[in-house]
Amino acid sequence: MNDEAVTTETPDALPTFADLGLGDAVLKALKDVGYESPSTIQAETIPPLLAGRDLVGLAQTGTGKTAAFALPILDRLDVRQKAVQALVLAPTRELALQVCEAFQKYAAQTKGVHVLPVYGGQAYGVQLSALRRGVHIVVGTPGRIMDHLEKGTLDLSELKFLVLDEADEMLNMGFADDVETILADTPDDKQVALFSATMPNQIRRLSKQYLNDPVQIDVKGKTQTANNITQRYMIVSYPQKADALTRILETENFEGMIVFVRTKNETEILAEKLRARGFSAQAINGDVAQVQRERTVNQLKAGKLDILVATDVAARGLDVERISHVVNFDIPTDTESYVHRIGRTGRAGRSGDAISFVTPRERYLLKHIEKATRQSLTEMRLPSVEDVNTTRLARFDDQITAALGNAGQIEIFRDVVNHYVRNHDVPEVDVAAALAIVAQGDTPLLLDPAAERARPTFTDRADKVDRPARGGKFGGDDRFDKGQRRPRHETGKAMKAYKIQVGKRHKVEPRQIVGAIANEGGLSRGDFGAIKIQPDFSVVELPADLSPEVFKKLEHTRISGKLIELSEDRGPRGSRPPSTRPSSAPSASSASSESSESAAEGDGEPVREKKPRHKKSHDD
Numbered sequence: 115m116n117d118e119a120v121t122t123e124t125p126d127a128l129p130t131f132a133d134l135g136l137g138d139a140v141l142k143a144l145k146d147v148g149y150e151s152p153s154t155i156q157a158e159t160i161p162p163l164l165a166g167r168d169l170v171g172l173a174q175t176g177t178g179k180t181a182a183f184a185l186p187i188l189d190r191l192d193v194r195q196k197a198v199q200a201l202v203l204a205p206t207r208e209l210a211l212q213v214c215e216a217f218q219k220y221a222a223q224t225k226g227v228h229v230l231p232v233y234g235g236q237a238y239g240v241q242l243s244a245l246r247r248g249v250h251i252v253v254g255t256p257g258r259i260m261d262h263l264e265k266g267t268l269d270l271s272e273l274k275f276l277v278l279d280e281a282d283e284m285l286n287m288g289f290a291d292d293v294e295t296i297l298a299d300t301p302d303d304k305q306v307a308l309f310s311a312t313m314p315n316q317i318r319r320l321s322k323q324y325l326n327d328p329v330q331i332d333v334k335g336k337t338q339t340a341n342n343i344t345q346r347y348m349i350v351s352y353p354q355k356a357d358a359l360t361r362i363l364e365t366e367n368f369e370g371m372i373v374f375v376r377t378k379n380e381t382e383i384l385a386e387k388l389r390a391r392g393f394s395a396q397a398i399n400g401d402v403a404q405v406q407r408e409r410t411v412n413q414l415k416a417g418k419l420d421i422l423v424a425t426d427v428a429a430r431g432l433d434v435e436r437i438s439h440v441v442n443f444d445i446p447t448d449t450e451s452y453v454h455r456i457g458r459t460g461r462a463g464r465s466g467d468a469i470s471f472v473t474p475r476e477r478y479l480l481k482h483i484e485k486a487t488r489q490s491l492t493e494m495r496l497p498s499v500e501d502v503n504t505t506r507l508a509r510f511d512d513q514i515t516a517a518l519g520n521a522g523q524i525e526i527f528r529d530v531v532n533h534y535v536r537n538h539d540v541p542e543v544d545v546a547a548a549l550a551i552v553a554q555g556d557t558p559l560l561l562d563p564a565a566e567r568a569r570p571t572f573t574d575r576a577d578k579v580d581r582p583a584r585g586g587k588f589g590g591d592d593r594f595d596k597g598q599r600r601p602r603h604e605t606g607k608a609m610k611a612y613k614i615q616v617g618k619r620h621k622v623e624p625r626q627i628v629g630a631i632a633n634e635g636g637l638s639r640g641d642f643g644a645i646k647i648q649p650d651f652s653v654v655e656l657p658a659d660l661s662p663e664v665f666k667k668l669e670h671t672r673i674s675g676k677l678i679e680l681s682e683d684r685g686p687r688g689s690r691p692p693s694t695r696p697s698s699a700p701s702a703s704s705a706s707s708e709s710s711e712s713a714a715e716g717d718g719e720p721v722r723e724k725k726p727r728h729k730k731s732h733d734d
Contacts, residue, residue, distance in 0.1 A: 134160045137189045143223040144185075148400050148425070153178035153450060158331045160186055163307060168328040170321050171309040178448060179309045180216045183277045187251065188217070190274075193226040196248035197272035201300070203256055203293060205284040207233040207633070208478065212447065213253045213279065227251070232268075234258045235633030242267055256284060256292035263299065273300045281310040281317055288626070290316065297324040343460040346494040347445075347470040347480060355443060355471050356387050358496055362441065362469065363393055363421070365497040370414055370436040373423045374455050376444040384443065385423040395421035398428040426451055435461050442470035445479050449486035469494065510550075609643045610658040614678035617650045626673055627654060634671040635664045653683050 131144050131152055152160065155173045162169055163186035173179055187200045204210040214231040221227040230244045232254030241258075245267060252259075252268070262268035276297070278284065284293055297306070297320070306325050310317050321328060350358045359373065373395075375381055381397035388395035396410045396419055407428070413419035415434050422429075426446070440459045446452045452470075459466030470491065472480050484490055518524060531545050616622045624645050631637060631654070643655025660668075668680045 129157055131185075135164050136160065136185055139223040140185055140189050140220060143220050146222060147219055149181075152181075155179055155331065155333045156182045156185070158333060159183070159307075162329045162331075163187075163305070164189060166305055168305060168325040169307045170313075170317075170325065170328050170330045171307065171333070172313055172331065173309065173311065173333040178450065179279065180213055181220065183279075183307050183309070184213070184217050184220050187275050187277075188221050188224060188227065191224070191227065191250055193224065193250065195250075195272070198245075198249055198252050198268070198270055199272060200251040200275040200277070201259070201270060201273055201296075202251070202253040202277040202279055203259065203284065203296065204253060204279045205255065205287050205289065206478075207231075207235065207255060208475070209280065210253045210255055217251055217253070229253065232258050232262065233633075234630070235636060238267075256289040256296065259296060260292045263296070270300050273304050276300060276304050276306050278306070278308045278310075278320075281308050281320070282312045282314060285314075285316050294320070294324075342464070343456055343466040343468050345456065345468045345470075345489060345491045347472050347491045348494050348496060349474065349477075350471050350496070352473050356384065358471065359384075359388075359441065359443060360391055361497040361501075363388075365501050366439060366467070368420075368439040368467070370417075370419075370434060371421045371439040371441060372429060372432070372437055372455075372458050373421060373441045373443050374429065374446070375423060375425065378425060380444070381423045381425060381428075385421075388421060388423070393421055394419050395423060397423045399425045400428060402428065426455065429455070429458060432458055433461060434458075435464065437461070437466070438464075439467045439469065442468070445470050445472055445476055445483075447479060449483050452483050453487065608658040609655045610660075611653050611683040612656050613681050613683040614652050614654060614673070615650075616673045616676050616678055617648045617652050619649055620674045620676060622647065622652065622673055627652060630671050630673045630678075631656070631668060635660075635668045637664075 129152065131141055131149065134152065134157065136144075155171060156178050159169055159171050159182040163183065171179060171182065183202070191199060202210075202213055204213055210231050210233050214229050217227075217229045221229070228244070228247070228249045229251045230241065230249040230253070232241050232252055234255060234257055236258075241262070245262075259268065263270070278293065281293075284290075306328075308317070308321060308325065308328075348358060363371075373384065375384060378399035378401055381399045385395045385397035396413070398407050398410055402410075410419065410422065411432065411434065414422055415436060417436065423443075424432075437459045440456050442452070442455060446455060456466070456468035459468065470480070470483075480491065531542060531549075534540065534545055535542055614627070616627075624647070627645055627647075628642055632641070637656070641657050645655070646653045665680065668678070671678050671680070
């Protein structure tokens with residue numbers, strides 16, 4: 115590849131965003147969201163992109179790649195032109211939505227910018243209406259972009275910028291032919307930026323064939339976390355986070371704690387909830403005056419405050435030895451933020467604890483963090499009612515012991531208790547119990563196990579579905595148990611077997627089946643039972659109550675470029691196969707390797723049949 119390569123380690127000091135040559139509108143938006151200095155990948159890539167150079171950026175997920183390409187695009191965008199000027203290809207719908215949100219955030223001070231996410235599973239009508247009105251930036255998954263190009267509903271003839279985000283992941287998911295077709299069928303004079311965590315031969319070949327004298331930026335970030343910090347995570351649904359945090363505060367032995375959330379507003383809301391539950395908590399964010407911030411930090415250092423609820427920006431530079439725990443109430447979307455956050459504990463050689471709340475849909479972020487930091491996080495269970503009550507009783511014992519050391523007060527109240535016993539003929543132990551009731555006030559000392567069992571669990575239905583059983587009777591194979599029949603899926607759903615006209619000879623995998631059907635039919639991973647892949651067809655268990663609208667959508671779904679022709683499966687010679695798999699059998703989402711999980715969690719669009727590659731010539 116005829117390019118210039120720049121390999122850089124993360125420096126101790128970075129330039130400011132203003133030093134990179136960005137315009138005032140973009141700089142003002144960055145200031146509004148609290149960004150102070152660029153990450154290494156941003157500092158290295160923004161100047162050549164602003165200069166119009168093609169670029170290959172090699173960096174791990176979570177190093178700030180989105181801003182690295184979004185900021186130069188916004189800076190050079192012509193909002194007066196209504197045609198699509200920038201196209202960003204992403205491997206999954208989650209990443210596409212994340213990139214869209216970033217563009218909108220950075221464009222807050224640039225009037226008239228229109229950004230559209232395009233991915234499988236979303237209704238075409240929404241996308242078509244937006245395209246007709248005029249869109250400047252399209253962020254999409256390769257399969258759905260190809261669909262629009264084939265239908266003639268997406269015009270890329272005026273395209274100026276094309277970005278391949280997480281290119282290696284796109285190729286791993288089977289989008290190589292779609293990506294090459296899109297590259298070849300867009301204007302030759304466009305600027306191309308390719309971002310990838312690795313540089314396999316296929317990426318190298320793409321770069322040579324479709325990029326014009328690219329500059330290569332290879333960023334090796336210092337993302338290793340300290341060994342003296344214990345890192346744990348808990349799977350919890352969003353509505354239950356506050357209750358889960360309360361349980362942790364009740365049972366963990368901590369001195370000082372920082373709880374990280376994503377937004378300024380959330381710091382105030384969560385701090386107020388914690389104070390209402392009896393904890394000493396304060397919020398700091400970008401809106402808090404410097405004097406108030408210093409006062410709050412000093413209270414934390416002095417032990418007058420135990421919990422700080424903060425945003426990333428507000429906690430920068432915070433160094434308090436007393437902080438024993440960091441809780442990621444909202445897990446960060448980039449690994450650098452994660453490393454900076456948990457670095458607030460374990461200071462001065464002391465040990466520290468970091469706990470991250472992960473919702474079912476955020477598991478992919480957990481994988482990125484583990485990969486980038488090269489350390490595994492340990493899953494922790496939610497403290498039980500018994501754990502909480504044991505801790506409360508221990509603290510109550512400590513309070514009694516401390517009170518017994520106050521001889522003067524004990525003598526006074528001993529006379530009070532003796533007086534009550536003599537006049538009311540009540541045992542002393544009953545009087546002590548009654549005084550404990552008075553002391554506890556309106557909040558019971560102990561949780562009621564029966565009442566807690568009646569409450570919703572801390573991990574919602576989506577979480578249970580998202581964690582399939584593995585290694586069952588068939589060792590992870592996608593087969594029905596022909597010796598057993600059960601009328602319902604393990605989640606309680608009635609299921610039915612359907613046949614689709616793609617099989618082993620089409621080189622389909624369970625992840626593609628799950629992804630394509632889930633996206634086009636609006637289904638979740640929990641709507642799939644067993645999958646049996648035969649040479650020329652496959653049998654998939656889906657909910658028995660599929661609506662006619664969903665069934666019609668699925669009839670027109672393609673996998674590997676072939677219509678699946680969904681139909682109810684009657685089995686051999688008219689017999690019906692078992693309607694569900696046994697609970698020990700693996701679910702559809704666990705039937706393949708890690709790559710299948712990433713597809714089911716992400717875009718999961720169909721992998722298309724190979725098309726002849728061609729690059730536009732100047733004569734076209």
